[in-house]
Every structure is written in C-alpha cells, then in structure tokens.
Amino acid sequence: MSDIAIRVEDLGKQYKIGMGPSNIHYHTLRDTIADTASAPFKSLSSRFHASKRKGGDQKTTKKDPQHGVIWALRDISFDLRKGKVLGVIGRNGAGKSTLLKILSRVTEPTEGYAEIHGRVGSLLEVGTGFHPELTGRENIYLNGAILGMKRLEIESKFDEIVAFAEVEKFIDTPVKRYSSGMYLRLAFAVAAHLEPEILVVDEVLAVGDAEFQRKCLGKMSDVAEEGRTVLFVSHNMSAILRLTEETIVLDKGKMELRAPSSKAVDYYLSSGFSQVGERVWAKDETSVATAPFHPSSLRIVDRFGRVANTVRSTEPITIEMHYSLEAPITGLRVGIYLTSAKGEHVFTSFDTDDSDLYDRFRVRQIGEYVSRCVIPADLLNEGRYILGVNASAFRIMRYFQDEQALTFTVDASGAPGTQWSEARLGLIRPRLEWRIEQDHAKVRVLTPGVPPILDGQPSGEYDHD
Amino acid sequence: MAQTEISTTQQEEVIRLQPSRGWTALNLPEVWRYRELVYFLIWRDIKVRYKQTALGAAWAIIQPFFTMVVFTIFFGKLAGVPSDGVPYPIFSYTGLLPWGLFAKALSDAGRSMVANRSMITKVYFPRLVIPIASVLSGLVDFAIGSVVLIGMIIYYNHIPIPSAQITPTAAIITLPFFILLALITALGVGLWLSALNVKYRDINYVIPFLTQFWLFITPIAYPSSIVPEQWRWLYALNPMTGVVEGFRWALLGVETAPGLMLAVSSTVSILTLISGMFYFRRMERTFADIV
Numbered sequence: 136m137s138d139i140a141i142r143v144e145d146l147g148k149q150y151k152i153g154m155g156p157s158n159i160h161y162h163t164l165r166d167t168i169a170d171t172a173s174a175p176f177k178s179l180s181s182r183f184h185a186s187k188r189k190g191g192d193q194k195t196t197k198k199d200p201q202h203g204v205i206w207a208l209r210d211i212s213f214d215l216r217k218g219k220v221l222g223v224i225g226r227n228g229a230g231k232s233t234l235l236k237i238l239s240r241v242t243e244p245t246e247g248y249a250e251i252h253g254r255v256g257s258l259l260e261v262g263t264g265f266h267p268e269l270t271g272r273e274n275i276y277l278n279g280a281i282l283g284m285k286r287l288e289i290e291s292k293f294d295e296i297v298a299f300a301e302v303e304k305f306i307d308t309p310v311k312r313y314s315s316g317m318y319l320r321l322a323f324a325v326a327a328h329l330e331p332e333i334l335v336v337d338e339v340l341a342v343g344d345a346e347f348q349r350k351c352l353g354k355m356s357d358v359a360e361e362g363r364t365v366l367f368v369s370h371n372m373s374a375i376l377r378l379t380e381e382t383i384v385l386d387k388g389k390m391e392l393r394a395p396s397s398k399a400v401d402y403y404l405s406s407g408f409s410q411v412g413e414r415v416w417a418k419d420e421t422s423v424a425t426a427p428f429h430p431s432s433l434r435i436v437d438r439f440g441r442v443a444n445t446v447r448s449t450e451p452i453t454i455e456m457h458y459s460l461e462a463p464i465t466g467l468r469v470g471i472y473l474t475s476a477k478g479e480h481v482f483t484s485f486d487t488d489d490s491d492l493y494d495r496f497r498v499r500q501i502g503e504y505v506s507r508c509v510i511p512a513d514l515l516n517e518g519r520y521i522l523g524v525n526a527s528a529f530r531i532m533r534y535f536q537d538e539q540a541l542t543f544t545v546d547a548s549g550a551p552g553t554q555w556s557e558a559r560l561g562l563i564r565p566r567l568e569w570r571i572e573q574d575h576a577k578v579r580v581l582t583p584g585v586p587p588i589l590d591g592q593p594s595g596e597y598d599h600d
Numbered sequence: 601m602a603q604t605e606i607s608t609t610q611q612e613e614v615i616r617l618q619p620s621r622g623w624t625a626l627n628l629p630e631v632w633r634y635r636e637l638v639y640f641l642i643w644r645d646i647k648v649r650y651k652q653t654a655l656g657a658a659w660a661i662i663q664p665f666f667t668m669v670v671f672t673i674f675f676g677k678l679a680g681v682p683s684d685g686v687p688y689p690i691f692s693y694t695g696l697l698p699w700g701l702f703a704k705a706l707s708d709a710g711r712s713m714v715a716n717r718s719m720i721t722k723v724y725f726p727r728l729v730i731p732i733a734s735v736l737s738g739l740v741d742f743a744i745g746s747v748v749l750i751g752m753i754i755y756y757n758h759i760p761i762p763s764a765q766i767t768p769t770a771a772i773i774t775l776p777f778f779i780l781l782a783l784i785t786a787l788g789v790g791l792w793l794s795a796l797n798v799k800y801r802d803i804n805y806v807i808p809f810l811t812q813f814w815l816f817i818t819p820i821a822y823p824s825s826i827v828p829e830q831w832r833w834l835y836a837l838n839p840m841t842g843v844v845e846g847f848r849w850a851l852l853g854v855e856t857a858p859g860l861m862l863a864v865s866s867t868v869s870i871l872t873l874i875s876g877m878f879y880f881r882r883m884e885r886t887f888a889d890i891v
Contacts, residue, residue: 150889237617240724242888248618255615259722266644268651273644280640281723 140333140364141215141238145247148208148233207233208388211247220365222375222396224403225385231368232337234385235259238366239335253364256283256331262322267311271302271321274310278325292328299354300324320347327354333364352377370539372400372478372521401476412436412444414541427462428526428534435522435543445544448517448564452510452545456486456524459503464528467499469506472523472538481520481562484508513566516559517547624881631726641733645708646740660741661748664696671696675821684823686852690752690766694851695820695844697749701742702782702840703811708734709790710807713798717891727884728877731794735787742779749851771850778846781869785839788872795876795883798891819844824861836861839869 208230215221225231236242238249239257264281265274275296279289297303300321302313310318336355352374359365359378369375375382375396382399384391392402412435436453437443446452456469470485486506487493523538547553551566631638650656668689675681676688683691709731713720716730753766797803818840819827827835835841842865 236721236888240615240617241721243617243885244619246619248616251615251617252613254613255724257723263722264716264719266648268648269644273647277640277644280637281719281725283723283725286636 138217139214139250140217140219140252141213141366142250143214143238143247144212144249146208146211146234146237146244146249147206147246148230148237148242149245150205150207151203206388208237208244208385211385211390213383213390213393215364215366217252217364218362219381220359220367220379222379222382222399223366223368223385224370224372224375224382224399225391228387229385230388231385232259233388235335235337235366235368251333253332254283255333255335256329257335258282258326258329259335259337261319261326265310265318265322268309270309271297271300271306271313274321275325278322279329282326282329283331284329288330296321296324296328299327299350316347323347323351327351327358331363333366334358335366337368338370372403372474372476372539374478376400376478397477400478412442412541412543414537425526425535427460427464428467429459429461430524430526430535430537431457431459433457433522433524433540435541443543445546447549448515448545448547449512449549451512452515454508454510454522456506457504458506458526460499460501463498463500464534465498466528466531467496467526467534468529469504469524469526471508472525473510474521474523474538475562476519476521476542479562481515485525513550514563515545516562516564517545517550518562519544620885622882623878626728626877626881627726631728631732634725634729637725638729638733638736641729642737645733645737649737657741657744660744664693664700664745665748667696668693671821681822682826684825684848684852686766686848687756690749690756690852691823691848692821693749693752694847695818697742697745698778698782698843698847699815699818699820699840700745701738701779702786702843703815704741705735705738705783705786706790706793707807707811708738709787710793710797710803712790713794713887714801714804714891720891721888727887728791728880731787731790731880735783735790738786739779739783753851766852768851769853771853773850774846775850778843778850781839781846781866782843784873785843785869788869788874788876791873791876791880795880795887798883798887814838814840832861833864836864837868839865839872841865842869 211230211234213221223231223234233242235257236259237244238251239255239259241257241259262278264278266277269277275293276286276289280286297306300317300323302317302321305313305317310321313321355365355367355374356378365378367375367378379396381393382396383393384399384403392399394402414433416430416432432455434442434455434457435444435446436455437446438450454471456471458469460467468485468487470483470488472483473481475481486508487496519542521539522541522543524535524540525533526535527533547559547564550564552559552564650659653659655662671692672689676683676692681688712730712734713727719725720727720730753768757765757767793803793807817835817838824832824835824841824845842862845861
C-alpha cells in the first residue's frame with residue numbers, strides 16, 4: 136500500500152544543557168535532592184512557559200538558556216520513498232547525528248514522530264562493541280550480533296567480510312594487536328555486510344586510508360544500487376553527490392532545504408560558511424583531540440594583504456595556517472587540500488614538501504607558527520573552492536584534519552578568455568603562452584612546383600595577410 | 601527504546617517512534633528476538649574475563665575456597681559458630697557458592713549499563729539484554745566453583761568420621777530452582793542499580809557496600825537456625841536466605857525443606873524482579889542521552 140520507507144513528522148529533540156551527548160555530566164544523588172526541593176517551583180514555571188510557547192513563535196528559538204534546554208532538532212518533516220538514497224548535510228551541531236539517533240532508535244524524540252517501514256540497520260559508528268582482547272574472528276561475530284545480524288547470517292558472510300577487510304592472516308589475532316588501519320577495515324567490513332531494508336549511515340566513510348575510503352564508497356554505492364533505502368550523513372560532498380539524488384540541509388536543528396543533491400551541496404557550501412575568508416578554531420573546540428597541535432586560524436589573503444572571501448584568479452592568493460605547538464613534534468607537516476565545490480580534488484600540498492624545509496623543520500619546537508603558501512596567479516578557474524587542512528606526521532599520527540575548513544570564491548574577471556562570456560570547463564585556468572605562427576614554408580613549397588589544381592584552397596591561406 | 605508500536609502487515613514491519621511517557625510495557629518478545637545478542641554478550645564476558653591473568657579460571661575457585669578457609673578458622677573453630685551438624689568447611693562453602701554467583705551477578709549487572717555505554721549510544725537493541733547477559737555470565741564461575749564442592753563432599757565421605765558423611769538425597773533435583781532464585785534476585789536488584797547508575801554514579805560506591813552488608817545478613821557463616829523462630833519470616837525477606845538454606849537442604853540434607861522461608865524469599869525476589877524491570881523500562885528512554 137505504501138511505498139514510503141521513512142516518514143518524519145514535526146520531529147524534535149530537546150536536550151537539557153549539560154546533558155547532551157557531547158557534554159557528559161553526571162548527576163549525583165545530592166544534586167537530585169537539591170533539585171527535588173526546588174522542583175515544584177520549576178515545574179510550575181516551565182508549565183507556564185510551555186503553554187506560552189505553544190501559542191507564540193518561540194518555537195524557532197534554538198537555545199533557551201532560561202530553561203536550560205537546547206533543541207538539537209526541531210520541526211523536521213520529510214518522507215523518504217523506498218529504494219531512494221537521501222543525503223543529510225549540515226555543519227557540526229546542525230542536528231544530523233541527533234536525527235540519525237532517533238531514526239535508529241538509540242534515543243527517542245521529544246516531540247513529533249517518525250514512522251519506519253522495514254527493518255532498520257544503523258551505522259552510527261563502525262566497530263561498536265569491538266573488544267580489544269578478542270580475535271578478529273570473535274569480534275566479527277560479536278559486532279555482527281550487536282548490529283542485529285543473526286548468527287547464521289554472519290556465518291554465511293564471514294569469508295566475504297574477512298576478504299573485504301583484507302585481514303585473512305590475522306583473523307585469529309586479538310584486535311588489540313591490529314594496526315589502526317586493519318582495525319577500521321575490519322570494523323567497516325562487518326558493518327558493510329549488514330543487509331537491512333533501510334540503512335542509516337553516519338560519517339563512517341571518513342575512516343582509513345584513501346584507498347580504503349574508495350573501497351568503502353564503492354561498497355556504499357553497491358548498497359544504493361541494490362535498491363535499498365539509505366539515509367546517508369556525510370561531510371564528504373563528493374560522496375554525497377555520488378551516492379545520493381536528493382539531499383537535505385540541516386542548520387541549527389532546522390531543515391533548511393531539501394533539493395536535488397547538486398543544488399543542496401551548492402546551497403550548503405555557499406551559505407553554510409559565513410566566515411569571510413577566515414576560519415578560526417576556538418581553543419576548546421579542538422584542544423583535547425589534537426594536542427599537542429592547536430590550530431588557531433586559516434586565512435585566505437589577497438594581493439593587498441587583506442583577508443578575503445573572494446579572490447581574483449589573475450592575482451596570487453596567499454593561504455596562511457596559524458597554529459601553536461605545546462610540545463615539540465617530529466616530522467610534522469601542515470598542509471592544505473584544495474577541492475572544488477563538486478568534490479573534485481585540485482591539489483594537496485604540505486609545508487615541508489620542499490626538501491630544504493623538510494630538513495630544517497625535522498623537529499618543530501614549542502611555539503606559535505604560521506605556515507604560508509602562495510597559489511600563483513592565473514591558476515584556478517572561476518568557481519567555489521573548499522580549502523581543507525591537515526597536520527600530521529607521516530604514517531605516525533594525524534593531529535588535526537578538517538577537510539572543509541573554509542570555502543572561497545575565485546573570480547575570473549580579467550582572466551584569459553574572458554572576452555567571451557562563456558564558462559570554461561576545468562578546474563584550472565592557466566594563462567598559457569600561445570603562439571600563432573604563419574607557416575610560410577608550406578606555402579613556398581606549394582607555389583614553385585606544380586601549378587595549383589584547385590585555385591581556391593591554397594590561395595585562401597594568403598587571405599590573412 | 602522509544603515507545604514503539606510494531607505491527608506487521610504483509611511481512612512489513614512498521615515502527616512508530618514517538619515520545620513515551622510514564623510506565624511502559626516490558627516488551628519481552630523484543631528481548632526474546634535479541635536472544636542471540638544475549639548469548640554473544642555472555643560469550644564475550646566469559647572469553648575476556650580471565651584474559652591476561654596468570655591463574656586464569658582458577659580465580660573462580662580461589663576466591664570462594666580461601667573465604668571458606670578463613671571462615672572455617674575464625675567462625676567455625678575460634679568463634680565456635682554452629683553448622684547444623686555438617687562439617688563447617690562444607691557448611692560455609694555451600695553458602696559461599698551461591699553467594700558468589702549472586703554477588704558477582706549483582707555487581708556486574710549494576711555496572712553493566714555504564715560499562716557498555718559505547719554500545720548504548722550507538723546501536724539500538726532492547727537494553728534489558730545487557731543486565732540479563734551480565735547476570736547469566738556468572739554461571740560459568742559458579743560451575744567451576746561447584747567442582748570444589750563435589751571434591752569436598754567426596755573427601756568428607758572418605759574420612760572415617762561418621763557424622764561427616766554426606767549422602768545427597770533426591771532433594772538435589774531442586775537445586776536448579778535455587779540457582780534460578782539467586783539469579784532472579786540478582787537481576788531484580790541489578791536492574792534497579794543499573795538504571796540508577798546511568799544517572800547517579802553514586803551507585804558505583806553503593807554496590808560494594810551493599811554486597812558486603814548483604815553478606816552479613818545472609819546465613820553463610822552461620823546457620824539461620826540461630827535466628828529466633830519468631831523472627832525467621834522477617835529474616836527470610838532477604839531472598840538470599842531462601843537460596844542459601846535451599847542449597848544446604850538440597851545438597852547436604854540438613855533439617856527439613858525450608859518451606860515458609862522459601863515462600864517469603866521467592867515472593868520478595870519475584871517482586872524485586874518485576875519492579876526492577878518496570879523501573880528499568882521507564883528509565884531506558886533517557887539512557888542514551890545521559891549515560
């Protein structure tokens with residue numbers, strides 16, 4: 136009767152501040168005793184405010200400090216037809232994960248409802264429940280069971296999973312001895328062989344090395360082609376464009392847009408980043424995970440030394456990464472990724488690519504640093520670009536990565552070929568040195584010998600003179 | 601997790617996720633559907649338990665055995681605590697064995713939700729699965745510990761002291777019932793504790809205190825016959841009294857079947873389990889948000 140797989144109506148999720156998923160706060164009995172004493176007054180006042188809210192337009196406020204609550208998600212409604220793949224994009228904290236958590240039944244909504252037609256499998260993380268002491272084989276069974284697979288199902292797919300993860304040799308080794316790459320490959324492999332009717336996937340492709348990511352992406356597109364319904368959250372715009380036809384954009388817990396993916400990605404990229412040519416990281420945003428590396432800002436600077444969101448392709452563009460180290464790091468390299476708005480890679484470059492600099496900065500001491508590079512004039516074509524940063528020690532540690540730290544626009548006015556108002560294909564628009572030569576020799580050879588048989592053609596070449 | 605109405609029409613499962621309020625149904629069929637997960641979690645606990653220990657599963661014997669030795673020296677010999685005519689070592693060990701099962705099940709279950717928080721925040725499954733698996737995984741240690749008891753009975757039957765002879769009677773077939781009673785009690789209390797522990801980490805401190813306290817109000821080091829007759833019913837409100845007395849009756853053939861005590865203990869135990877399950881279900885919806 137229905138070809139709807141997921142129906143979401145006015146879905147909302149409220150967190151008490153300090154209770155949210157990222158902000159763990161333990162209650163103690165003492166707190167509760169104190170709260171209980173004041174509870175009658177609080178519940179009275181909240182009831183009063185709730186009734187007021189129903190009528191009023193307060194519904195849109197995301198943060199309501201007076202009541203200590205936060206709406207991680209509000210007024211979300213959409214339908215997803217069977218066999219469709221829907222992308223979900225949005226910045227950190229936009230509510231993507233909360234939406235997936237509700238749909239995968241990890242947490243329940245505060246208001247509204249969602250209806251799910253079919254067996255749901257959710258992948259909010261790979262390797263959930265992996266135990267370091269257990270072997271690869273044992274973890275496949277355990278993880279499979281946690282993800283809702285039946286034992287027979289796991290048995291029948293066991294060889295396929297092992298082959299996909301490329302861990303045949305180590306299948307009877309405890310996973311605590313695995314390299315992080317092997318661990319992630321195995322974790323993803325189990326998850327990838329889950330076969331529910333509806334699949335809910337969070338940022339699980341952002342694991343492993345580039346080659347494995349490609350493999351994961353391939354597996355995901357197989358899943359999509361098999362006609363299963365997929366809800367796919369990603370920061371990877373090229374993955375979104377490749378796997379989905381339609382995408383919803385979330386911002387601050389609200390649904391901003393639902394559109395064909397290319398349009399949604401465009402919208403997201405052009406509106407989502409309000410920073411003007413500069414991305415600043417607050418200290419507490421990164422400090423724990425990235426130590427001892429602390430990013431402070433990434434800037435795009437034009438010819439006049441101004442931070443700019445739009446730069447001209449005919450002028451050199453300076454990119455500056457400001458950061459500090461609170462401990463010396465050996466082999467650190469700080470680099471940028473440049474990607475087009477459609478997710479095509481333009482280039483990757485690191486500050487110690489040059490062998491002299493590589494030798495000089497083998498160990499970077501404690502202090503404040505700026506890594507600066509110049510993208511030469513007349514290189515990029517017009518359009519929107521995404522700048523990502525990476526700070527790592529090769530094959531040792533990735534300290535910090537943000538693949539979409541900043542976006543900027545390249546304006547092509549004055550660039551080669553702009554006398555014709557046409558869009559030029561390609562990511563780059565180099566000023567190539569053309570020469571146009573008239574081939575006199577050819578004419579000379581032709582003239583003295585045989586008299587021209589066809590009058591018009593050879594003589595036509597002389598018309599230019 | 602959420603209040604779900606599952607209806608199957610033309611082999612299609614429709615789940616409605618919406619806010620739930622107040623007390624909700626236990627939804628035990630859903631737990632049954634996830635029985636394989638219970639099995640795998642028990643299997644994981646057992647596999648991992650004695651990894652990287654020098655003595656391995658011997659720990660399952662060492663703990664009750666040495667407690668028994670200490671009890672025998674201090675309570676049996678020095679304090680002269682009576683033991684219902686059974687050699688004191690066997691008497692105390694038959695108490696320590698189910699007690700070990702109960703205490704481990706209780707503390708594991710009480711900590712289980714917090715210990716498995718990474719799973720709770722990432723994957724859906726009926727949350728009841730976790731404490732149930734923690735309780736059941738204690739059975740392996742119990743089985744290993746039982747070997748020692750069998751050894752002790754054989755030993756006492758071969759030494760020439762007539763009063764120490766132990767001949768198991770037909771009552772031994774009731775043993776599984778007492779094991780079940782211990783598990784039900786542990787699960788009931790464990791459910792309360794695990795649900796509370798998600799919100800109040802005080803429970804981590806309550807658990808050791810509670811098990812220690814409970815040990816003393818259970819007739820392990822002493823027989824319940826030292827409790828005055830008119831207070832026995834009150835004493836039996838502790839379900840572990842029924843379990844330990846039942847064990848001694850089933851294995852050692854002491855006195856008569858602990859009828860009244862058992863009735864009281866079973867009732868309390870079952871009430872604890874039912875209330876624990878409902879409380880757990882009620883709190884369940886907030887687990888992923890606050891754990």
